[in-house]
Amino acid sequence: MPIISEAQEYHEEDLFVDLRRTFGRRLFLKCEGFNFAGSIxxxxxxxxxxxxxxxxxxxxxxxxxxxxxxxxxxxxxxxxxxxxxxxxxxxxxxxxxxxxxxxxxxxxxxxxxxxxxxxxxxxxxxxxxxxxxxxxxxxxxxLNQYANPNNALAHYRSTAPAIAARFPDLKVAFIGAGTTGTLMGCARYFKEKRPDVTVVAVDAVGSVTFGGPSLPRMIPGLGTGVRPPLLDRSYIDDVVHVAEAETIRACRRLAGRGFLFGGSTGTVISGALRWLDEHAPGEELTTVAIAPDLGDRYLDSVYHQGWVEEIYGSAALADAFERPEEVAMMSGTGGAR
Structure with a gap:
């Protein structure tokens, strides 16, 4: 382990979770919450x-x-x-x-x-x-994170290269869209260094980032009410929008396997699974999604049953803890191989 003098000197860069046992797809989750700030x-x-x-x-x-x-x-x-x-x-x-x-x-x-x-x-x-x-x-x-080029540059220099180094056979990268700093930094890197990688942006329903109508959103993280100046759509191959009830279900299904992640992670995973079902049914593509943070800051929202039921209804809690083999059958993958 490293020895540090300042809190910002430590960030775990090379931790990935294999989600095949949970969701039945060859989807790896890059965990960015292990530092003293708790997030990417x-x-x-x-x-x-x-x-x-x-x-x-x-x-x-x-x-x-x-x-x-x-x-x-x-x-x-x-x-x-x-x-x-x-x-x-x-x-x-x-x-x-x-x-x-x-x-x-x-x-x-x-x-x-x-x-x-x-x-x-x-x-x-x-x-x-x-x-x-x-x-x-x-x-x-x-500093204006929405327009500051150093927001994206940080991920061009570190996040995307770490993914590329770990997965030389990477086919699809799923990246959440908030300020679009992570998205644009990674998308630019892959387009320049690994153009064979498909970059899919995952956004929240109600966000205006990609031109959708502005609607109320309750989970902080992804989505914006003002289009981020950093966004350059030409670097992005596809966009998926995810409703917050889907975010809740994905987060709580992960929790059922012992992984407590934040709301943005549930959104990205839900979008990734839908995209794979539509574009690569039955295929074993190597794919990566980015988890910006952990779930401890969401205990009074995403992981609070009363909060979820009050805002989204009990349907948002349905099938949250299905067995992995049942998820695999529903996704049509036949389970992890």
Whole structure:
């Protein structure tokens, strides 16, 4: 094991879960939640902060401010604590309590937007508040994860190469779309270095990222109310939209096997399984999906029966813990080989 001096120096890059016993498909899950920020966002946060420091934009006395549904806020709060900056996270009421407490525990401040903007929903309202803060005091520095090229560059340099090195026979990569930093970094890498790999973006129903109608979404992570400037559709081969009830079922089915992952992971896996059933029924393609975080921050939502039933109805809990062989029969794969 490594010896580190700063929290941001550790990130487990080479951990994958084989999901064949759970879902009956040759689908491997890249686990990005094993670091002190608990998510893949530590990579983007570190890349953006270090670039801002190198350019002189971020300097002693600066106040970091960012709009986040949760995970980037935690990552930036840890970096700020390590480097001696003040940090302000602007989120909305979908951000879970545990995430807010984590940010505050390491010295960050959380502003919670409670009303969506007429244009752009909650994200639009968050961005408006960030701009107001920046206009009020020149010490504020907004890294802007939605447009910052270093967000994507972090994954071009690390996430995608790690997948490619582990799976030389990779055929399909399934990547969730939030800010699209992970998506664009990985998609660009595969198009340039491994053009034989099909890149499938997985988004939430209700997100406007790929042109769909804006609808209410309750699970933080994937999806946006404002199209991310980082997105370049030309690098992406296909898009799958997943309803939140499907996200719940995938998460809880994984939990039935002892794997507790976050909501974004359930969305990506659900989208991946649907895409494979439609485009590669019965085939044994080597495929990878990315799990941005773990499930401990979702205990009061995705994994809380009362919360799920109140918002999505009891149907969202149906067949959540099917036996793997039953899942294999339903997917038409005949089980893992």
């Amino acid at each position: 966002k530590l990579k983007a946060a570190r890349a953006m902060v270090e670039a801002a420091e190198a350019s002189g934009v971020l300097r002693p006395g600066s106040i970091l401010v960012e709009s986040s549904s949760g995970n980037l806020g935690v990552a930036l709060s840890i970096l700020a604590a390590s480097k001696g900056y003040t940090f302000v996270c602007v989120t909305d009421n979908r951000c879970n309590l545990a995430t807010k407490q984590l940010i505050e525990s390491v010295g960050g401040t959380v502003y919670t937007v409670t009303e969506p903007a007429a244009e752009g929903g909650f994200l639009g309202a968050r961005l408006r508040l960030v701009r107001e803060l920046c206009e009020s005091d020149e010490r504020y520095v907004w």
